[in-house]
Amino acid sequence: MHVAKVEKRQGDRVYASYLLRQSYREGDKVKHRTLANLTPLPLSTIELIRGSLAGQRYLPAGQAFSIERSWPHGHVAAVLGTARTMQLERLLDPKPSRQRDLVLAMIVARVLQPASKLATTRLWTATSLARTLGVEDATSDELYAALDWLRERQDSIEQRLAKRHLEPGGLVLYDLSSTYMEGEHCPLAKRGYSRDGKPGQLQIEFGLLTNAEGEPVAIEVFPGNTADPATFQQQVTKVKERFGVADVVWVGDRGMITGAQVRHLQKEAGVSWITALRAPAIQKLVEEGAIQLSLFDTQNLVEVEDPRYPGERLVVCYNPLLGQKRAKKREDMLVASEKELDKVVAMVARGAEGGRAGLQGAAKIGERVGRVVNKYAMAKHFRRTITDSSFSYERDPASIAAEAVLDGLYVLRTNLTKERLDSAAVVLAYKSLEQVEDAFHHFKLTDLEVRPVFHYLEERVRAHVLLCMLAYSVQRTMERALAPLLFKDEAIPQRDDPVAPAPRSAAAKRKDLTKLTADGFPVHSFRTLLAQLGSLVKNRVIPHGAGSAASFDITTEPSPLQTRAFDLLGLSLKAL
Numbered sequence: 001m002h003v004a005k006v007e008k009r010q011g012d013r014v015y016a017s018y019l020l021r022q023s024y025r026e027g028d029k030v031k032h033r034t035l036a037n038l039t040p041l042p043l044s045t046i047e048l049i050r051g052s053l054a055g056q057r058y059l060p061a062g063q064a065f066s067i068e069r070s071w072p073h074g075h076v077a078a079v080l081g082t083a084r085t086m087q088l089e090r091l092l093d094p095k096p097s098r099q100r101d102l103v104l105a106m107i108v109a110r111v112l113q114p115a116s117k118l119a120t121t122r123l124w125t126a127t128s129l130a131r132t133l134g135v136e137d138a139t140s141d142e143l144y145a146a147l148d149w150l151r152e153r154q155d156s157i158e159q160r161l162a163k164r165h166l167e168p169g170g171l172v173l174y175d176l177s178s179t180y181m182e183g184e185h186c187p188l189a190k191r192g193y194s195r196d197g198k199p200g201q202l203q204i205e206f207g208l209l210t211n212a213e214g215e216p217v218a219i220e221v222f223p224g225n226t227a228d229p230a231t232f233q234q235q236v237t238k239v240k241e242r243f244g245v246a247d248v249v250w251v252g253d254r255g256m257i258t259g260a261q262v263r264h265l266q267k268e269a270g271v272s273w274i275t276a277l278r279a280p281a282i283q284k285l286v287e288e289g290a291i292q293l294s295l296f297d298t299q300n301l302v303e304v305e306d307p308r309y310p311g312e313r314l315v316v317c318y319n320p321l322l323g324q325k326r327a328k329k330r331e332d333m334l335v336a337s338e339k340e341l342d343k344v345v346a347m348v349a350r351g352a353e354g355g356r357a358g359l360q361g362a363a364k365i366g367e368r369v370g371r372v373v374n375k376y377a378m379a380k381h382f383r384r385t386i387t388d389s390s391f392s393y394e395r396d397p398a399s400i401a402a403e404a405v406l407d408g409l410y411v412l413r414t415n416l417t418k419e420r421l422d423s424a425a426v427v428l429a430y431k432s433l434e435q436v437e438d439a440f441h442h443f444k445l446t447d448l449e450v451r452p453v454f455h456y457l458e459e460r461v462r463a464h465v466l467l468c469m470l471a472y473s474v475q476r477t478m479e480r481a482l483a484p485l486l487f488k489d490e491a492i493p494q495r496d497d498p499v500a501p502a503p504r505s506a507a508a509k510r511k512d513l514t515k516l517t518a519d520g521f522p523v524h525s526f527r528t529l530l531a532q533l534g535s536l537v538k539n540r541v542i543p544h545g546a547g548s549a550a551s552f553d554i555t556t557e558p559s560p561l562q563t564r565a566f567d568l569l570g571l572s573l574k575a576l
Contacts, residue, residue: 003038003050018046067539071128073555074536074562074573079108080132081571082481083474091160093153101133102146103467110471111478112530114449117143128538144460151463155242157470158218162243171212171429172248174235175256175436176228178203179444179451186456190224196444196451204453206465207231209239214435214476217243219469221462228256233264236271246270249416251429254278262413272420274430277314277411279403286405291316293405300499303423315412315426317499323408330403333376334395340372341382341393348391362388369393427498442472447526479526481568485561487511487523521561529565536562536573 020036118140130136180201181189189202203224247270257275296318351358373379483490489508
């Protein structure tokens with residue numbers, strides 16, 4: 001028996017019939033008899049009958065294949081694909097090796113799900129990452145050894161990054177941050193000024209160097225008690241001698257490029273800088289008339305000169321919004337200080353009455369008052385009267401008024417000529433330090449979890465921080481490409497006013513309001529978008545009756561959102 005297809009033409013139309021027929025022989029002739037008309041059946045059913053009569057064997061769908069294992073894959077493909085597009089492997093080392101694969105896996109894992117090195121070995125087999133890179137069997141000891149391998153190559157990695165991102169005459173941004181440590185055995189762990197709000201905790205300092213666009217170039221770890229300016233000259237030497245780029249413009253905040261650092265830079269041929277003056281220096285300029293506050297009645301940007309800054313330009317900016325913010329913060333700090341001082345007044349009163357919870361003696365009272373007024377740095381704004389048995393205080397209106405005059409005012413100093421950068425460009429160059437602050441935000445507060453640091457060997461700590469910098473570079477590249485799907489501005493408008501806050505585009509405002517993209521997709525954070533990509537799964541499939549040698553991988557069909565994300569990244573899922 002067999003299935004025959006019979007076609008008949010009537011005019012321009014062709015009609016097909018499917019007949020179940022039996023062939024038989026009469027003498028020398030082969031004849032056919034029709035047993036049934038299959039035409040009313042679905043074509044798929046007809047094909048099953050045709051195949052069955054031809055000897056094919058069919059099994060229920062659940063018995064034809066078995067899925068041996070499934071791995072979340074989409075987010076791995078996105079991060080790893082981006083890293084390879086950036087040529088991160090060649091950046092680590094031009095020569096392939098298992099150590100390079102392990103470091104690449106740790107960088108991708110840091111973007112996907114930051115964890116300790118031991119936890120990383122437990123987590124990365126939960127995705128397709130370890131299998132894709134062939135490191136499923138890696139132990140935590142191997143990861144530590146790979147960190148040592150990475151640290152040995154830090155100089156060459158930074159050299160390649162500098163060649164990619166630094167150019168003569170360009171901006172170099174540099175800033176310092178800190179992060180706390182766990183344990184007490186690392187030689188770098190010291191107590192110093194904590195930016196994490198943990199003043200008693202051991203910490204390390206790390207300085208990040210980027211180009212004008214915020215692309216990371218180098219990172220260096222310092223003992224936790226290192227002051228910001230003490231790290232700066234090392235960076236100047238590094239860029240000039242190691243990277244071979246002497247003619248650059250250094251941009252650093254007022255705590256980094258101080259007056260002493262400027263004097264050092266003045267001795268360096270071809271080195272320029274942009275920094276800011278501290279409040280006492282600005283106050284002197286105002287008091288001595290170098291800065292006329294009346295100028296800001298009609299403008300917010302003016303350039304002045306002063307003999308104390310020979311060969312330099314002073315770019316004075318006034319931002320009323322910043323002024324309001326500073327005034328409110330000062331008032332809040334004054335009120336908070338008064339609340340604490342009132343407690344001290346009550347304690348002294350109880351002490352004068354002989355109460356057990358009272359406070360007596362000028363020395364003890366003064367010590368307690370000092371802690372209170374220094375807590376919010378408001379000591380200069382209070383007049384205090386202390387005796388052995390009394391304490392009173394009042395605000396100092398003159399001190400508060402003198403500081404209020406400077407609210408919203410900041411002054412930039414540079415040795416660049418106007419032909420090289422005009423006043424507006426100087427302001428924008430200084431504001432580009434926001435790129436480094438954004439990096440620190442990713443390092444410590446949101447995604448990459450550089451802290452707390454659990455390593456205690458000095459070189460491992462340095463390697464860990466370098467690993468975080470490389471992971472940040474990958475994530476930064478992804479966020480820029482995926483901006484249309486994120487709560488980010490993919491087309492930041494040009495600033496008409498360099499002093500005013502950065503404007504947002506109409507498209508970004510619409511995303512904030514509607515929580516939808518222009519394509520109608522839900523707007524995501526980077527983390528939630530990674531989670532969506534992770535729902536795209538790679539399955540290992542084994543055919544019925546075949547061994548594992550016949551297994552093959554098949555990936556689930558991407559959703560429209562996942563397809564859009566990979567298109568924005570310029571990646572093909574089939575290639576990953």
